[in-house]
Amino acid sequence: xxxxxxxxxxxxxxxxxxxxxxxxxxxxxxxxxxxxxTSFCARNRVFLVTGSDMRKVxxxxxxxxxxxxxxxxxxxxxxxTIGDDIVYEHSxxxxxxxxxxxEDWLEHSCCPVKTGGHLEYRTGMLNYSTVGRxxxxxxxxxxxxxxxxxxxRKILREKILHMWPSLDCAIGGQISIDIYxxxxxxSQAYNRIxxxxxxxxxxxxxxxxxxxxxDYPFFRAMGANQTKCRPIDMAIPVVDWRGTKRxxxxxxxxx
Ligand code: M1P
Numbered sequence: 116x117x118x119x120x121x122x123x124x125x126x127x128x129x130x131x132x133x134x135x136x137x138x139x140x141x142x143x144x145x146x147x148x149x150x151x152x153t154s155f156c157a158r159n160r161v162f163l164v165t166g167s168d169m170r171k172v173x174x175x176x177x178x179x180x181x182x183x184x185x186x187x188x189x190x191x192x193x194x195x196t197i198g199d200d201i202v203y204e205h206s207x208x209x210x211x212x213x214x215x216x217x218e219d220w221l222e223h224s225c226c227p228v229k230t231g232g233h234l235e236y237r238t239g240m241l242n243y244s245t246v247g248r249x250x251x252x253x254x255x256x257x258x259x260x261x262x263x264x265x266x267x268r269k270i271l272r273e274k275i276l277h278m279w280p281s282l283d284c285a286i287g288g289q290i291s292i293d294i295y296x297x298x299x300x301x302s303q304a305y306n307r308i309x310x311x312x313x314x315x316x317x318x319x320x321x322x323x324x325x326x327x328x329x330d331y332p333f334f335r336a337m338g339a340n341q342t343k344c345r346p347i348d349m350a351i352p353v354v355d356w357r358g359t360k361r362x363x364x365x366x367x368x369x370x
Contacts (some may be wrong), residue, residue: 131162133175134167134322141167141171141289149179155367164333165219167192167287188301190238190240191329207300209239226245228257231247256364271328316345318349
């Protein structure tokens, strides 16, 4: 009985990554997901947590979904908004030499296509892409395949971590890396919402939960906070928005 009572009274908060989890990377949410998520948000407490900035969120997440979520963490947790109100925004000044390293890397990279828009200064972080943000969808997919074979982003990440121990660096999407001060990552989103809701179970869906991925710090923060007592927080790995769709449908099924 005790278990059942705890189960019934346990409140859940759902937190979702966006690119690769709710939408294809840098693509708008499909109509199917929009419909499902709108209905889910109307019945559950939902927050979004992305490496991207708000401009990209607005391009990808329909207003009907945005109006139903409780809050949106952007720029890897370095900015937090509720509705139209900015709750906080962090700043980031790239340490000496970092931009120079990225420029040299760009010049020497064997990546076959470079399109411009390689550095993006965002709130609290810097985003770097060798193929560049001006690439077409085809060039984006080609870069991802090339990077999977050549490991460019993993190697660049290791180099940055080695040269600047005060920085962290993560692979979030298909073509770029996110760079920010150590600890100022998506764990900020977990810590904030868990801090405000210690009695709630947090359930987080992400496609980059593995070490080096930009959802990993969120997962680590959950682990650091976890005791063997309820509520147990859960991280749900997905490979794409279809996996998240299956998760949402399963959530609604009665045991
Ligand atoms: O939100 C995940 C990532 O989405 C984009 O990744 P990419 O352009 O590489 O596919 C970027 O906005 C990136 O910063 C972000 O982490």
